[in-house]
Amino acid sequence: MYKTGVANLPLHSGKAPQWLFKRMIALSRAIMELMVIELGKEEVLRRLSDPFWFQAFGCILGFDWHSSGVTTTVTGAIKEGLRGIEHELGLFVAGGKAKRALNTPHEIMQYAEKIGFNPDSFIYASRLSAKVDNVAVQDGFNLYHHTIIFTQEGHWCVIQQGMNENLSTARRYHWLSFSLRSFVEEPHEAVCCDIKTKTLNFTAKEASELRKTSVMVSQENPEKIIREIKKFRELKLPRRHSIIINDVNPENFYKIFLRTYEKQPANFEELLEIKGLGAKALRAIALTSELIYGTPITFKDPARYSFAHGGKDKIPYPVNRKLYDKTIDVMKKAIEDAKIGRIEKLSALRRISKITPFHS
Numbered sequence: 379m380y381k382t383g384v385a386n387l388p389l390h391s392g393k394a395p396q397w398l399f400k401r402m403i404a405l406s407r408a409i410m411e412l413m414v415i416e417l418g419k420e421e422v423l424r425r426l427s428d429p430f431w432f433q434a435f436g437c438i439l440g441f442d443w444h445s446s447g448v449t450t451t452v453t454g455a456i457k458e459g460l461r462g463i464e465h466e467l468g469l470f471v472a473g474g475k476a477k478r479a480l481n482t483p484h485e486i487m488q489y490a491e492k493i494g495f496n497p498d499s500f501i502y503a504s505r506l507s508a509k510v511d512n513v514a515v516q517d518g519f520n521l522y523h524h525t526i527i528f529t530q531e532g533h534w535c536v537i538q539q540g541m542n543e544n545l546s547t548a549r550r551y552h553w554l555s556f557s558l559r560s561f562v563e564e565p566h567e568a569v570c571c572d573i574k575t576k577t578l579n580f581t582a583k584e585a586s587e588l589r590k591t592s593v594m595v596s597q598e599n600p601e602k603i604i605r606e607i608k609k610f611r612e613l614k615l616p617r618r619h620s621i622i623i624n625d626v627n628p629e630n631f632y633k634i635f636l637r638t639y640e641k642q643p644a645n646f647e648e649l650l651e652i653k654g655l656g657a658k659a660l661r662a663i664a665l666t667s668e669l670i671y672g673t674p675i676t677f678k679d680p681a682r683y684s685f686a687h688g689g690k691d692k693i694p695y696p697v698n699r700k701l702y703d704k705t706i707d708v709m710k711k712a713i714e715d716a717k718i719g720r721i722e723k724l725s726a727l728r729r730i731s732k733i734t735p736f737h738s
Contacts, residue, residue: 397699399454401699402439402440402452402455403455404706405706406455407459407463408459408713409438410459410460410467410469411463412709412713414467419468419529419531420529420533420556423533423534423556424554427537427552428552429550432550433448435452449537449550450474450523450539453471453537454475456527457474465493468529468530468531469528470489470528472486472500472504472526473504473523474525475523476522479521479522482501482525486501486504486526487501499532500526500528500534503534504526506647507526507536507538508524508536508538509651510561510562510565510581511551513650513655514562514581515578515579515580516579516657519542520540521538521540523538524538532555534554534555535553536551537552537553539551562589562650563583564581564582578664578675580592580664584674585675588667588673589645589646592649592663593643593646594671595663595666596635596663597643599639600632600635600636603635603662603666604635634652634654634655637652637654638652638655638663
């Protein structure tokens, strides 16, 4: 599987005003519908999984060009925009911010019951992609938003975002199901950014031995693991481990180690799947693995960011409501023409680029 990119955005307060969000819903619905007609559902997923395209899409919808809120607001607009036409388009959206993210599996099952497909693969992809970015890639960003967009044919993309309050920065992660490779080894296609953090990265290619030995440790009797961790804490350690070691309290991990011992995971992916296995427990396993087997811990930071109608905060200019509404009308007309078989009328969409923004 591809993680197509990572975007780093400054944390901004506030939200889109109601008059703007209503327009964002209408325009995102029109754009999604037209893209499905002209380009196909798979291409929609590809573009949403591209952090550059997603950022540009947020600009088209009139949101802040670099705000952390673009993630939650744009995915929310898409979800509301597709509400009621998901079956017609064959494109489904589940998840969202905070509690809505936790409700993702239930939403997927609701779609499955209504439409008639097996939800298991989508629930698995949703759960494991979140576990990787929150637990297997420990970069200091805690997830608070998760959205999966998928088709009945089995394709999907995931857009999720974490927050680092110390850096006043949010980090957005994009996933795509095409060209499936691995959830746990170099799942990203391209990663680069200006902000780098000290990251414990279990998904790096160099961490293959660490993943392997971590699985071996998880299969050990928990009493033995606790003994080894206690030994480890007594050693004089390199500075790069100090923060991690201070987080480790062996007595707190007995239950999770007992759980991994009972489950006997066959590989690192199955280890990540164990309920209750969090970042600290995985670090403890990694440290014990390093002590017992000498496998190095990888601190390779994966992270990409960059990016019509104006912006919510008047950058580069205030949202032009008249132009915005005109764009929505043009899009709707193009969709109507396409639906009755007059595909050549899609040139209306291309004429949008010739509309000159009114700045005053």
